Amino acid sequence: MPVILNGKLCSDEEATVSVADRGFCYGDGLFETLRVRNGAPFRAKSHYARLQAGAEFLGIKLPFTESQLEDQLDELVAECDLRDAMARIALSRGVGKRGYSPSGADSPTFVVSLSEAPEIIPGHPIPWRLHTSSIRLNQEDPILGHKTSNRLHNVLAKAEAEQLGYDDALFLNLAENLVEATCANLFWIDGNTVCTPPASAGALPGITRDIVLRLCDRHDRQIAEEDGTLQNLASADGAFLSVSSMGIIEIGRVDQMIVPIHELTRELHADWWELVDEETR
Structure with missing residues (x-):
């Protein structure tokens, strides 16, 4: 090609x-x-x-x-x-x-x-199972804020997750706070609020992440960029990832913990694809 x-x-x-x-x-x-x-x-x-x-x-x-x-x-x-x-x-x-x-x-x-490109059906996000990586990210590392070519943390975490039968890995930082998956930003739903780790946690400023934050306004949802732990995912009403290749990815499980499916995830998935089609016609 x-x-x-x-x-x-x-x-x-x-x-x-x-x-x-x-x-x-x-x-x-x-x-x-x-x-x-x-x-x-x-x-x-x-x-x-x-x-x-x-x-x-x-x-x-x-x-x-x-x-x-x-x-x-x-x-x-x-x-x-x-x-x-x-x-x-x-x-x-x-x-x-x-x-x-x-x-x-x-x-x-x-x-x-x-x-x-991966095949996608708008409104039907693919569910992923995540494994909490044994690697901890240093939230003070300024390199994490940029999409550099050196992604060895991501490579090793992805390999570890796949060896254990999971779709991807979930990173925590040195403070044991949630960060992101190896290739996607993380969100969890807490009542009427959609939460996502802040850049200060070590999260990459994702392009699709920004879009999702704006789309949440259409659904009258509050936005919270805040630190969270695995306990937040355990008590969440739902959780999902955002990535440029697939838009929204539903999180169905983290380690042995089942994450509830939430209708907002599918609505945001459909909204994202509608926006993509609208801007690329």
Whole structure:
């Protein structure tokens, strides 16, 4: 399947990255994943803004503007003829000298690629079983606030969960507070309030998370960005995850704890897909 490497369209077989690239060597980079629906990327501007914030944090100069990225996404979608897909934007600091110093690595590498999107039925979120990861995230680590390429915590937590027969892992931080799943933000329903861990807990500022918070207003729900523990999930009226690839994922179980199914989860799932279709028509 074609990809775009450093602004040029080529086949995935032709696309090569140097073995000295710092993204390969150290995970020194960032990435974004966004949904393509009806042949158009959804919320590309929001993903670009988060990528730009991460690049500023890492000290990497973006080698493309927002409009250039959108043009490349459109070009690749048309070339691949995929109306419904997942787009991935990968950015690394580029080739540098041996060692951790980023000095001299001033030509970033970036790749835009597409893959098949998971099939979704609006209003029918997929239920997941979560395993509480043995890994604890350090809520004081500023890197957690950016979508960096080094995701070893996520890789190890996901592997641990899958080995135990679960769909994904649930992270807690060093204070034993809820954070997120390996690829999604976390929400729980407490009466008329929808709760989600704050960024100060170590949660990534998700694009779909922001959308969900706005959609809750349609249902006259209160929003609380607050710390919570596993006990909050045990007493919740329902819980779900948000992620760009699937919108809303229902949580059916956490470890041995059954989580109730709540009608709001399905309503938000349908609302999210309605919004995606509306903005990509």
